[in-house]
Amino acid sequence: MATDQDTAAVDSDTATGGLLRPITTWMENLSEEAYAYLLLAPAFFFLFLVAFYPLLDTLRLSFLVQEGRTAEPFYGIGNYVDLLTGEALIRRQVLDIALTSSFPFIEMGAPFFRQALFVTITFAVASVVLETAIGFGQALVLDKEFRGRRWVRVAIIIPWAIPVVIQAMIFYLFFQPTVGFGTDLMQALGIFGATPLNTSRDSFIIVLVADVWKTSAFMALLILAGLQSVDRSLYDVAEVSGASTWQRFKMITLPLVLPALIVAMLFRTMDAMRIYGVIDATAGCSTVPSLTCVVVDTIFLPQSGVIGLAAAAAFFTAVVIGVFISIYLLFFADSEGGYF
C-alpha cells in the first residue's frame, strides 16, 4: 500500500482541475465570515431586488407630487394627509350605510382610506380570533389517536392548500343568488339581504367566513405541533392528582401550547392584514375595501400622476402591519420563550 502513496497526492491535484480550480481554491481559502457573506449574497440579492429596494422606493414615491395639487414635485407628507382626510382622488369615497350603521365606529362619508383601515383591522382581529378558536378545536381533534386520522388530517388541511382564487370562487358561487343557496339560506335566517355580494356588511361576513374556512387549518397545524410537543406523562400526573378533563386542558395543555399559539396568531395577523385576493374575486374591492384594495385601485386609476398616492397607501399599510407586530412583540416577548 505504501507504494501508492505518491500517486494519491497527485490525483487529488488533477481531479478537480480546469478553469474552476482557481475559483474553488479561492472560495476554500475565504475566512468563515467572508464565506458566509458570499453564500448569503444570492439570497440577499433577491430580497434586495424584490423587497428592500421596492420598499424604500415606495417610501420615496409616497413623498412625490400628486398631480394637480401642487406645482412642486415634492409633496412631503401631503399624500398621507390627503389619504386620511379624504382629499385624495380615490374613486369611491363612501361606504354604504349597511356597514356603517352596524359598525358604529365609522360614520357615513368617512374618508375612504379610513374606511379601508377600519375594514382591514376589523377583519384581521375577527378572523384571527375565529381561526384560533376553530383551529384549536381542529387541533384537539387531530391530536387524538383514532382510525383514519391521516385522512381527517388531509381533509382539514386541504382548504389551506387550495389557490385563493378557487377559495373565492366557492364562496362567490355559493352566494351568487342565481347559483348558490347561500343567499336564500341566510336571507331566510334574517342575516343577509337579497344581494349579499353587493352589500358591504354581508360581503364582509362572506369574506370573513371564506378566510376562516381556508386558514383555520393553518392555525390547527401550528397548534397541533404545540400539543404534540407536550410531555404526555404530565397528563398522567394530572390524572393521578384527580384533575378533570377540562382542568387538564386549562392547567396543562393551554399554558404549554401558548407559545406556539402566539407565534401562529402573529403569522395569521400579518397575513390577514394583507387581505386582497378573496375580496377581489368575490365581492370586489368597492364593496369591501381593504388597505391593499386601496393600493391596487389607486395604482390603476385612470388619472395619471397618482403614483405617489398609491405609494403612500402602500407604505401606510406596511406601517400599520409593523405597528401590529410591535404590539405583539411587546406583549408576548416573554411568554414566547425567546423566539424573537
Place this chain on the structure above:
Amino acid sequence: MAAESHSDTEYGRTGEEEPELDRGPIEAWAARSIKNPGRVYKGLFYTAMIAFLLTTLFPFYWLFMVALTPSGSLQNIILAPSTFDPTLLAQGDLTMGTNPGAFVEIFERLPFHRYMFNSFVIATITTVIVLIISSLAGYIFGRLRFRGKSPLMLLVLLVSFFPPAAFFLPLNRLFNRNIGVLEPILSDGSLYNTPYAMIIPFSALFMPLSIFILTTFYSQIPDGLEDAARIEGTTRLGALFRVIVPLSAPGVATAGVLTFIAVYNEYFFSRLMTDPGADNWAPIVRGILGYQGQYETLFNLMAAASIVGVLPVAILVVVAQEKIVSGLTAGALKE
C-alpha cells in the same frame, strides 16, 4: 381517576340498565352522561370531527355539483344538480341529467390547460430557485458562526412581515420598463407578461420560510460529517450538496412542497403582473376569472375549472401531508 370512573360506569350500566328503560332515551343518555363525563367528551369529539369534515369538504362537493349542472339550470343546487334524475339511467343516459361536458368545455372556451401549465412552470421554477438559494443561506445560518448573523436573519424575517402591496408599485414599474440588456431574450425588453415577472417576486417572497426550514434541518447534521466529507475530498460547497442536503432530504422536500403550494396559490402578483391572456404566462387565477365574460358569466365552467385547478395541490397534500405539517412546524417554531 379515569380507571375509577370507568369501573364506576361499568358497574352502573349493568346495575341500572333496567330502570332507565322507563325514562326514555334522552333522559337515559343524560343520566349515563352525568355518571360518566368521558362519554360526553367522546360524543363531543365525534361531533366536532364530523362537523369539521363537513365544513371543509362540503364546499368541494358542492362546487363539483355546480360544475355538473348544465348552464341553463343553475338554480337550487344543494346536494345535486337540479336536473339530476337517476331514472334517466334507465333510458341510457349515463350522465343522469348532469353535464360532465363542462370539464371538456373549460378547455375549449379558454386554453385552461395553458393557464395550468403556466402556473405549474412558474411554481416549479420558483421552487427550484428558492431551494438552491435558501440551501446556501440555510447552510450559512444553520452551521456557521459569524458576526452579523442575527441581524441578517432578522432582515430575512422582516420580508415576510411586509405586505406585497408595499413592494408592488416599484416592481411593476421596473418590470414594465424596457431593459436594453434583456432585449435579445425578451421580445420587447420588459419583464411584464413573462414568467419572470412572477418568478422573481415569488422567489424572494417565499424564500424566508424555506430559509428557516432549511436552517433548522441543516443545523442538526453533526459537524463531523461535514468535516469528514471535506477531508475525503469535497470543498465546503461540495460537502453541502453531497452530504448535508441528501441527509436533510425530508427538510428539503418540505420546503419544496410548501413553496410550490404557496406559489401555485398566490393571488396578488399572479393577478397583477400579467395581462389576462394565456400566452402572456398568466396563471390559473386569470384562467378561472376569465370565464367571467362581459355579457355572460359561465358559473358552471368557473366551478369546473376550480375543481381541475384544485387537483394538483389536493394530490400534493395527500402525498406530502406529513411534510407539510412538519415544515410548518419547523418554520414557525424557528422564528
Place this chain on the structure above:
Amino acid sequence: MADVTLENITKRYEDVTAVDDMNLDIKHGEFVTFVGPSGCGKSTTMETIAGLTTPTEGKVIIGGRDVTNLPPKDRGISMVFQNIALFPHMDVYENISFGLRLRKYDKDEIDRRVEKAAEVVQLGGMMDRMPDEMSGGQRQRVAIARAIVRNPDVFLMDEPLANLDAKLRVHMRTELQRLHKELDTTIIYVTHDQAEAMTMSDRIAVINAGELQQIDPPLTCYNEPKNLFVAGFIGSPSMNFVEGRITDNGFESDDVNIPFEPAAYNLSTGADVTLGVRPEDVYLSRNSREAADPTPPLTAYSDVLEPMGNEIFAYLKFDEEAESDMEEGVMPGQLLISVDPDTDIAEDQEVEVVLDRAKTHLFDTTTGNAITHQIAPVDTAGASGADAEVGSGD
C-alpha cells in the same frame, strides 16, 4: 516523505487563544499522540493540520509543502473522527470509496483499493450494509478503512476510540498499532486518555492551555516530566506532590523532609519547590530494601485502601486527626502509595514509608519547571561540594 511541521501555529478566537505559538516536528512514519485535558487545544491543533481550521498565525508544512492555505482535500491527509462520522445515507462500500469517487478513480481501481482496505481492517463481506445496521466497532473499522483507502501521507485520528466500550477500546488499540506497522504512514492521534497515549505512541505531545508542554517518547514523559503539568497528567493514579522549600539541609515541608545538598542542583536556600513522587516509588519502610535508594522514613497513618487485585492503593495522611477527604485526587497532607497486593496493611494504622530517591522529582513551584528527577543523598552527592558550599557561605 511526509514529515509534518508546525511553525509558530497560533489560533485565536474572538477572546480565547486556543493554540498558542505551537512548534512541532513530526517525522515520517511516526506515531505521535496529542494528549491533554479537554479544551486544551489538542483538537484545534489537529484541525489546523487537517485544514478544517485556518490558523491565525503560523505555518503548517506537510511533506515539505506549505499547506497552510490549502483546503483539507489537497493536503494528502485523511482523518478518523471521534463520532466516527460515517455518511448515514451511504452503505459501507460507498462510504469507503467516497474520496476515491470524488477524485474520479476508475471503477476497477476503486474496487481493488476498497477490497484491500476492507481486508486490512477485517471487514470482508459487509460492503452493502448501512452504517445504522452495524455495531460500534464495525463502524469504527469502516471509518478507518475510509481513511486508509486513499493511502494518505498523514493519518489524523481525533479520539477515534472515545465512543467505544472499554473492552473494544483496548482491542482497537492493538489493531491501530498493527495498522501503523503495516501502513508505514505518519499517524497523529488525539486523545485525552493518557493510557492510550502511553501504549501506542512513538512520542507523546502533552498540551495544556494551548501550549506544548513536552514532546517525548512515552517513558521519557513518564520518568522525566518537564514540568508539574506533565508530571501530574501522565500516569494514573497521578504523581504525589508536596509543596515545600529549600533549606540548608535539603527539602523541608510540614510533613516531609528530605536531606540533600541544595547546591548540587543550583538551588538557593528559601526557594519554593514542589517534591513529586509517583505512588509506586513510595515504599513501606519495612520493605525499604526494595527502594534503590531510600530516604529517611516518614511517619504517616493509613486511611482508605483500594485493593485493585494486582496492587493496593493506600491513601496515607500525615496528620492522624485529619478528616479524610474523598474528593478527586490526592489532597495536601495526603500521600497515595501503591503496595504489593499481599502486603499486610490495614486502615487507620501507623505506617512508616520511604521514598525512592532515584525516582523523586523536584519542581520549581513558581514556574512549574522540573529541577531534577532524582535526589542524591547527602553523602554520595559529594561531601566535598557541600563543604565547599558551606565554607563559601560563611
